[in-house]
Amino acid sequence: MEPVLELADLSKSYGHGERAVHAVRHVSLTVGPAEVYGFLGPNGAGKSTTIRMLLGLIRPSGGELRLFGQTLADSPSPLRRVGSLVDGGNFYPFLSGRRNLEVLARTMGRGRERIDDLLAQVGLAKDGGRKVKGYSTGMRQRLGVAAALLGDPDLIILDEPANGLDAAGIQEMRVLIRSLAEEHGKTVFLSSHLLHEVQQLCDRVAIISQGTMIHEARIADLLRHDSGYRVEASPITVAEAALAARWPTRIDGEALLVDATREDVPDLVRRLVGAGADVHSVAPTQRNLEEVFLSMTQSEGPANA
Amino acid sequence: MLDAISAETLKLRRHRATWFLVWIFPIGALILYSIAIMVQLGRGLPPSPVAPELETWLESAANFWGLPRSGFGRIIVTAYVAIVFAGEYAWNTWKLIVPHRARPSLIAAKFAVSLLLLYAAFFAAALLVNFLGWFPEAVKGDAMPEGITPGALGMAHLKGLAASLPAVLLSAAIAALAAILTRTTAAAIVIGIIVITLEQLFTTFAPVLSLYLPGVVDGLFTMLPGYHLGNLTSWILDGSGRVVPFPDGTTVAWGWEGSLAMVAAWIAGLMALSFWRFGRQDIN
Numbered sequence: 001m002e003p004v005l006e007l008a009d010l011s012k013s014y015g016h017g018e019r020a021v022h023a024v025r026h027v028s029l030t031v032g033p034a035e036v037y038g039f040l041g042p043n044g045a046g047k048s049t050t051i052r053m054l055l056g057l058i059r060p061s062g063g064e065l066r067l068f069g070q071t072l073a074d075s076p077s078p079l080r081r082v083g084s085l086v087d088g089g090n091f092y093p094f095l096s097g098r099r100n101l102e103v104l105a106r107t108m109g110r111g112r113e114r115i116d117d118l119l120a121q122v123g124l125a126k127d128g129g130r131k132v133k134g135y136s137t138g139m140r141q142r143l144g145v146a147a148a149l150l151g152d153p154d155l156i157i158l159d160e161p162a163n164g165l166d167a168a169g170i171q172e173m174r175v176l177i178r179s180l181a182e183e184h185g186k187t188v189f190l191s192s193h194l195l196h197e198v199q200q201l202c203d204r205v206a207i208i209s210q211g212t213m214i215h216e217a218r219i220a221d222l223l224r225h226d227s228g229y230r231v232e233a234s235p236i237t238v239a240e241a242a243l244a245a246r247w248p249t250r251i252d253g254e255a256l257l258v259d260a261t262r263e264d265v266p267d268l269v270r271r272l273v274g275a276g277a278d279v280h281s282v283a284p285t286q287r288n289l290e291e292v293f294l295s296m297t298q299s300e301g302p303a304n305a
Numbered sequence: 306m307l308d309a310i311s312a313e314t315l316k317l318r319r320h321r322a323t324w325f326l327v328w329i330f331p332i333g334a335l336i337l338y339s340i341a342i343m344v345q346l347g348r349g350l351p352p353s354p355v356a357p358e359l360e361t362w363l364e365s366a367a368n369f370w371g372l373p374r375s376g377f378g379r380i381i382v383t384a385y386v387a388i389v390f391a392g393e394y395a396w397n398t399w400k401l402i403v404p405h406r407a408r409p410s411l412i413a414a415k416f417a418v419s420l421l422l423l424y425a426a427f428f429a430a431a432l433l434v435n436f437l438g439w440f441p442e443a444v445k446g447d448a449m450p451e452g453i454t455p456g457a458l459g460m461a462h463l464k465g466l467a468a469s470l471p472a473v474l475l476s477a478a479i480a481a482l483a484a485i486l487t488r489t490t491a492a493a494i495v496i497g498i499i500v501i502t503l504e505q506l507f508t509t510f511a512p513v514l515s516l517y518l519p520g521v522v523d524g525l526f527t528m529l530p531g532y533h534l535g536n537l538t539s540w541i542l543d544g545s546g547r548v549v550p551f552p553d554g555t556t557v558a559w560g561w562e563g564s565l566a567m568v569a570a571w572i573a574g575l576m577a578l579s580f581w582r583f584g585r586q587d588i589n
Contacts, residue, residue: 052400052587052588055404056403056404057399057404057587057588058588059585059587079405084404086400087400090396090397090400090401091396091398092316092396094319094321095319099315103312104312104401106308106309106312107309107312107406109308147401151405
């Protein structure tokens with residue numbers, strides 16, 4: 001199946017020569033249909049610059065960007081199949097929420113039929129007639145999601161969609177995003193700093209730091225890749241001596257944390273048994289995405305692009 | 306393109322500052338002429354028994370059209386167009402609409418809608434001024450010249466409109482480019498006003514300045530649009546060009562075709578720069 005989004009060596013620099021600032025360096029990724037793809041990185045990592053390049057707001061300095069198999073340089077038309085929420089929703093403050101969607105619908109060359117349904121879907125049915133300048137951050141965010149869905153897009157790009165939302169709003173947003181992918185077959189590309197949300201929402205994630213993509217993986221693989229194993233065996237000193245020669249090992253309470261992979265597990269058990277230790281359990285330790293993210297973004301340079 | 310125009314119209318109709326800068330023309334005309342009528346009728350003067358000449362009366366009937374091409378009118382046009390273009394940067398709304406439309410069509414729609422609304426207001430103001438100028442004459446029973454027909458009146462307004470177009474289009478092109486380059490409403494308005502004021506000052510004082518910089522000033526005088534705007538107005542309204550004598554004994558007197566080409570080149574050049582710059586601009 002044709003990828004919805006492909007970035008190949010996408011780069012963006014500001015300035016020239018030694019003074020050039022490289023906001024994004026050689027980012028390559030592919031997003032498939034009906035996938036929810038997370039784009040993670042600390043502030044200033046290049047997430048927003050990359051998203052703006054995807055939307056044709058910023059011209060890339062190098063590399064290639066393909067939407068539905070077409071480059072933006074060939075034609076801006078693939079963007080007509082894209083809906084977006086950038087910077088928490090940018091709207092005309094002197095117009096009501098409904099009028100803003102109407103302006104957008106007219107710009108897209110579409111009718112107004114979906115506007116009321118979308119306002120209801122994002123919980124703004126009652127406030128649609130109010131001017132946007134009176135909206136809270138969360139209401140703007142909801143209107144931004146409605147705007148992103150207005151053109152019934154195949155690809156939805158959301159930059160920090162949960163910003164300004166309360167706990168209930170975040171949960172509603174999560175349900176909405178998952179349903180877009182699972183029930184309507186939409187592809188969602190989202191950036192977020194709420195790693196817990198990303199962990200629950202996304203099929204795959206890319207981690208970007210200092211403009212460079214340092215990792216891309218399925219969420220499950222990412223957590224497993226870096227998790228290691230928690231071993232309960234006794235006597236613990238015997239078990240530690242048996243394993244420490246082969247894998248980085250440390251004692252954590254009454255168990256051992258062993259930096260081993262799934263493929264290492266049979267060898268690990270044999271070594272314990274061979275050393276005369278009683279094995280009670282060997283289980284993968286589940287680090288959360290936040291721990292993985294921090295360990296990757298705090299280390300220097302790209303590890304696995 | 307029609308969709309972009311429709312979206313732009315919806316936006317501009319609802320924005321107070323742009324609404325005010327457009328409709329200030331008919332509203333201002335209504336207020337000023339109402340006061341003038343009250344004063345004039347309050348004096349209780351007898352009706353004038355001598356009718357003015359038809360041409361003078363028609364010129365007076367269409368005299369509103371002098372305002373858009375005047376310094377004040379051009380400054381209002383500049384402020385209005387600057388808000389229309391720079392507003393999108395101030396509200397950060399280019400990010401909302403740019404992904405859904407080719408950039409040239411967004412700029413073209415802005416030019417089209419802002420000028421159409423402006424001319425709708427000018428037209429309303431011109432008719433109002435025409436009516437309110439005639440009203441006290443009719444109440445007093447002043448003598449009217451022979452030959453006032455809808456056709457003659459329409460032609461007088463058409464000439465006025467045509468004479469205003471070059472100055473209005475040039476002001477709009479300057480303001481739009483300033484807005485796209487500076488990305489801020491205030492800077493765009495200030496730059497627009499400065500450019501237009503300098504252009505008018507230079508056109509007025511060029512003969513004097515040429516005493517100090519002969520050759521350079523003469524060349525600039527015919528290259529810059531100021532003289533050509535006045536020359537075109539003279540050709541349209543009076544049927545003859547503007548002759549400007551310089552202290553060295555030379556005179557500048559262009560035909561309408563040459564001035565039209567110069568003004569058109571300036572307007573097209575400035576608009577093309579706006580399209581080109583916006584087309585390559587990063588929307589951060």
